[in-house]
Amino acid sequence: MSDAEEAVIRVHREEWARVVAALARRFGDLDIAEEAAAEAFATAVERWPADGVPPSPGAWLTTTATRKAIDRIRRESKRDDKHKEARMGYDDDPPEPLGAIDDDRLRLIFTCCHPALAMESRLALTLRMVGGLTMPEIARAFLVAESAMGQRITRAKAKIKAAGIPYRVPSAEDLPARVSGVLAVLFLIFNEGYLATGPDTDPVRHELTAEAIRLTRLIRALLPDDGEVAGLLALMLLIEARHPARVSAGGELVALDEQDRGAWDAALIAEGHRLVRERLVAAAAGVAPGRYQILAAINAVHTSARDVRDTDWSQIVALYDQLVRLDASPVVALNRAIAVAELDGPEVALAAVDRLGDKLAGYHAYHATRADLLRRLGRSRPSRAAYDRAIELAGNTAETASLTRRRDQLAPDGGT
Incomplete structure (x- = not known):
């Protein structure tokens, strides 16, 4: 070349x-x-x-x-x-x-991420108009035909014109809500790369996580004083830093507690920690942290520990307590319970997880968490059933391989 x-x-x-x-x-x-x-x-x-x-x-x-x-x-x-x-x-x-x-780029981003558009259209339009990805690249990313993706983007543009969606940065009173919508789009793009869905795709799509980080850096450059933008960038960097250790040579997802921490990207971790420290200074000055800032702080605690045994679980639970006050969703409660298991034991955590069953029955991570807690309590039979359900619901090949191995390691006859 x-x-x-x-x-x-x-x-x-x-x-x-x-x-x-x-x-x-x-x-x-x-x-x-x-x-x-x-x-x-x-x-x-x-x-x-x-x-x-x-x-x-x-x-x-x-x-x-x-x-x-x-x-x-x-x-x-x-x-x-x-x-x-x-x-x-x-x-x-x-x-x-x-x-x-x-300012033109901000206008373009807010137009592509306008709440009048369906979320799938926002994702596609942002990747095309702001990210510059080709139609085949976007279609591959979301496992749809190129023609279907082209139609999706065409319809999104037509709706912008027909609905008279303004090509402008929102007013001051509308800006916080609209920024949160932009960040949600970018985080969805990142998550699709971080834990890609579909049986015929790579389990980790580094090109998507990299694109999400690049676009978030752009937003950060345009809105340098927005704490949630900084928080999302820090969160992405600290998760992406673990990329080299997340999938084994055999194609199996490696859990955080089993990863080779020496393989983590030290430069990304350092940058993520710096951003988290900046937001901690702002919090000390009375600026309450938002959801992404708290999630970034949780990941900063994880990536500060050189060994999983050095993890400050009490700090992580305290951060989740802050997050629950902002986002009382069952998924946040599930993640908090995982941290509680390390602090107060699997029995306490299992009681909290079981209370979420009605809301998370179709969520594979709920069943995977139950399976792990039941395994730790020596209850192999219900653990195996929970693993079976998690495997059935999981859409990521590397994660399915990890769950299958853990299930197959259970004792043949366990407690009920």
């Missing part, structure tokens, strides 16, 4: 969102923005190897894409009402300076 080709790949990752966002502001149409940006990058692939990489690749791409968008509008305006509307909305003013373009 030539230096110019490598430059196009690098600049695509760095500049795609900026170029698309600038075009969306100027022309008021996501289709035009996406198509013109793609044409500009295609032109770069053709010309940069011969002409050399321009001194300011982003500016070159934005200028080229703007010209292509104008050409497209002129060419299609007589035949296509959509482009007529775009032409009427065309902003003939020159591009604004870099700071305003950063």
Whole structure:
């Protein structure tokens, strides 16, 4: 691969969102923005190897894409009402300076993550318009046909236009709620990579976790004072740091207490801890932490222990107590019970877990947790039944392999 080709790949990752966002502001149409940006990058692939990489690749791409968008509008305006509307909305003013373009990217992100869109549409549109992933890449990530994913994105764009969803950053009073929606989209993207679903996909999709982290870094750069953005970034980094130790050579998911901690990424852990410390300083000044900040702090405690036996479980339970006050969901209660098992023993934890049965009967992690607690109490028969149910519900091949091994290690005849 030539230096110019490598430059196009690098600049695509760095500049795609900026170029698309600038075009969306100027022309008021996501289709035009996406198509013109793609044409500009295609032109770069053709010309940069011969002409050399321009001194300011982003500016070159934005200028080229703007010209292509104008050409497209002129060419299609007589035949296509959509482009007529775009032409009427065309902003003939020159591009604004870099700071305003950063605002353009925020506008684009909030548009893609608008609550009027279904969550699956928000995920797909964010990965395409902000992340710059191709349609085949997004389709593979969510295990759907490329044509179906294309239709999903097309429908999302059409809804934005039909519903008049504004291309803007929300007002000050709406911003906290809307930011939380953006972060939820990014965390779902990360989680799909962290524990990928489907029998025919890799158990861990590093390209998705990396993309979620990259997009969260972008949000962090645009909203540096938002504590939950910092918390989500820290959480992702501390989870991603464990990636090298999460799957065994045999393709089995390795539980946190069994992982080789020497294989964890020390640089990611250090960055995650720094972000957590920053939020602790803010909390000491009276700024209450949000959900992602507390989850990041929990993971900071886990990754601070050089050995699982050194884990400060009392601190983890205290953090979960804070989290329960913000999010009293049964999943949070389940995770708290797992920590309680280490502090007060499996019998106390099992009583707490059993109280969640009605709400989590279809959740594989509930049955996996019960199976482990019953195993620790020497109750092999009900433990085996719980493992069977967890295996039936689990959608990740590496996790299924781990659960199967643990079930098969149970004594043949155990207590009831």
